Amino acid sequence: MSNSLATLDWIVIAGYFLLLLGIAAWVILQKQENSEDYFLAGRNMGWFVVGASIFASNIGSEHVVGLAGSGAGDKFPLLIYELHAWVVVLLGWLFLPFYVRSGVFTMPEFLEKRFNPRARWFLSLFSLAAYVLTKVSVTLYAGGIVISTLLDISFMQGALATVILTGIYTVLGGMRAVVYTETLQAMILVIGAATLTFLGLNAAGGWGSIVEEVGPQYMDMWRSSNDPEFPWHWLVLSSTIVGIWYWCTDQVIVQRVLTAKNIKEGRRGTIFGAFLKLMPVFLFLIPGVIALVLKQRGELAWDTPDQAFPALMMQILPAGLRGLVAAGLMAALMSSLASVFNSCSTLFTVDIYKKIRPETTEKQMVQVGRIATTVVVLLGILWVPIIEQLAGGSLYNYLQNVQSYIAPPITAVFLLGIFSSRINSNGALVTLFSGLAIAAVRLILEVFKGSLNPDSFLFTIADMNFLKFSSFFFLYCVAAAVVVSLLTAKPIKANLAGLTFGTLSEEQKESNRSSYTWIDIVASLFVVSIVVFIMIYFS
Known part of the structure; x- marks a missing residue:
């Protein structure tokens, strides 16, 4: 086969993008001066679109490039x-019933209702930084x-082309453009990758x-x-x-689930999205293994697993x-970049700008959201060279590495916040702020690990397996939230109505x-049973 695109390939690609632009143009021509319509597509989506949108916004560059790279680079765990x-x-x-009952646009907004405005500010800024470190820059790299x-x-030309192609319709069309184009993109992606898997197996x-x-051991x-990279207990x-x-x-x-008409459609969207989520194993990981086999036979050449x-x-x-x-x-x-663009603009506009300038009109909020998107893209481009250093040819490994430092404080605060009415804003804030400091120190030490003294304490922290570090980090976050909450005043229960299990x-x-x-119930159990089957098969 030729290693360059033929005329017929370009015709297919052009046809696809014309269809995509047609959908985006139709959405853009709809009147969108209302912020709920721009950011949450009017909260009027059905389960199929919600599920496809969840899948498409998740299945992005880290799968196309990174997951296949994991299959090709002996990172099966x-x-x-x-x-x-x-x-x-x-x-x-x-989680969804609590979010819908609270009527929020964003996750920081939910933290404000559950705890206080400072928790909202923290998560807004933390999330924007996390998106630059992971989602935006990873997608640009891929x-x-x-x-x-x-x-x-x-x-670099490829990275910039990705931004320009995506940014135009996302900035102009908002969430409705994103979810409709994502539905099309999910179908195209599944058909394309499934075809590659089938022909690759052949x-x-x-x-x-x-x-x-x-060898069967490779796919375990x-x-x-005691494994230095992926010890199974810390991995789980x-x-x-x-x-x-x-x-x-x-x-x-x-945000995709919050676009649903109601809790029933949103929940069914998550079940459908969960079913679709099982496909990357076959669509991306397996092609990575196929590429490795063909390389070992001398039939395919590539420099890095990515x-x-x-x-x-x-x-x-x-x-x-x-x-x-x-x-x-x-x-x-x-699709993954469009999702992040829209979510970044929602976070900045609703959770930060609107709080500073409450008199902002709906039309101005939409304009500010568009500007915020552009700024986040520029920051992502600046981080790309750092990713090249940290990824080391395995993009997916980099992504899970950084996410394991970002996740513990936020996971601890949300879980404890929903399950316990006793956790108060003091406990949440101490966990979030100290968690940010710990995550930043670990990431900085990891970047500069080569210049540290191997016998020093800082090197020991930098060199600790990221899965082990993440697990202990989470235990610290839970302990901090619980201890600080118990040592300070109880929250007023009336203010938590419907936000925790104890106040329903x-x-x-x-x-x-x-x-x-x-x-x-049956559909959910079916998805879980497939997960268990795959875990047993690849063991």
Whole structure:
């Protein structure tokens, strides 16, 4: 096969982008001077669109490039982060009813209602910083790799092209443009990646041939407790902490569910999104292993594992199909970036700007959201060179590494805040602020680890396995929130009505019970059973 795109490929890609721009243009022409319409699509989405949007906003560059890179680079234990479908189900059953009842736009807004305005300020600024460190810059890094491979241009030109392609329709169209285009992008991505997996398996001689080539031990996601990289017990603990933060408290994902018509549609959207979430194992991880097998046979060439997926695509797909998968790759990059753009603008506009200038009109809020998006993109571009240093050819590993430092304080505060009425704002703030300091110190030490004295305490902290560090960090966060809360005054229970389990009224409990049927329960159990099956199979 040719290693460059043919005329037919370009026709397919052009057709896809014309369709995408058509949808975005239709949305932009709708009147959007209302902030709820711009940021939450009018809270009027059905379960199918909600689920597809959850999937598309999650399945981005870190999967197209990073997860395939994990499959090609002997990092199979990272598969556990793709088995968080059960956590997506948890979002719909446990967290969503509290969010919907509170009527919030954003997660910081929920923290303000549960604790106080300072908690809201903290999470708004913390989340914006986290998006620059992880979501925006990771997508730009991956976009640079993918688009430079496809178009034979430089890495930085590829990263900038990703921003420009996505930024235009996101800035102009808002959340409605994002969720509708994401639904299309999810379908394109699944079709394209599934085609690549099928043809890749055929080129490698089938699944049995692949397992025989790499050995069954290679595909074991459970390593011993003494493994220096991925000890299984710390992996389970840390990945669960990160999973709850990402799927149940993070603005990008939760914002998709808040666009639903009601709790029932939102919960069904999470169940559908959880089912879709199981597909990356087959759509991205397996192609990474296929790329490794073909490289070992001398049939494929790539320099770092992160190049495995685009290299495989360019090598084995025929003209036309290559264009479809290229469109799917760009769709993944654009959908994840579009999600972050919109969530960043929502966080800044609703949680920061509106608080400083409460007299701001709805139309001005939409304009400020557009400006905020642009600033976040510029910051993300500045962080890309640091990622090149930290990623070391494994983007997915970098992402899980940084997220394991960001997640513990936020996961602890949200979980304790919902489960216990005794946790107060003092406990939450001490946990959040000290957690930020600890996370920043660890990240800085990791960047400069090479210049530290190997016998020093700082080197010991920098060199500790990131999964182990994350687990102990979470235990500290829980202890800090509980101890400080118990040593200070109880919250006023009347102010927490409907925000914790202990303050739910009988009417609210009954309303929640009537929002699901046996179908929702069976569908949720089905998703969880598939997760268990995959965990057993890859052991």
